[in-house]
Amino acid sequence: KQEVTQIPAALSVPEGENLVLNCSFTDSAIYNLQWFRQDPGKGLTSLLLIQSSQREQTSGRLNASLDKSSGRSTLYIAASQPGDSATYLCAVSFLTGGGNKLTFGTGTQLKVEL
């Protein structure tokens, strides 16, 4: 079974710290990988999408990397702010799924403290 794992489940950091969230997946045959943010009681907001042919994507203070051979992705958040507090979800589209069905990790709950 294709699985996506996110460690740690929760993370607390002081404001201003740079941090890395981890995502691992069991099958390197992927179409793409997406990182989402979810605020409590809300829907998911897409942050970054990395195609299988790409190594990284950047948006503002966010940088996502992809290493298919090792089955890993990281989301780097620079100069963290209290507004970054949320749950971050990694989702993988595996090739066997037809390219558009996502398998989600269970998320990392991030708290950025003043």
Place this chain on the structure above:
Amino acid sequence: IAGITQAPTSQILAAGRRMTLRCTQDMRHNAMYWYRQDLGLGLRLIHYSNTAGTTGKGEVPDGYSVSRANTDDFPLTLASAVPSQTSVYFCASSDSTSGVHTQYFGPGTRLTVL
């Protein structure tokens, strides 16, 4: 409207009752999806539709049905609700014709089956 809307926002339902969750998107995306989110299990795909007139089963389809009569609407029906269907339900859409497949999510429907 802009993006994806879901209705109702929340619902309490007696077991055995029939319920339809509504989802409408105005982005003219060809593909639509239904996920359920449960604590500790993350988001799991229930059903999907790659284009109007077609549907497919996801990871957890039992007890649910969908239809895709047009591009914009993708209702999810619980024919006879059971307590294990208590969950938060998210609808999503993507433009798979672009080759990018970024999925955009609605705000969710919180369903409680008693």
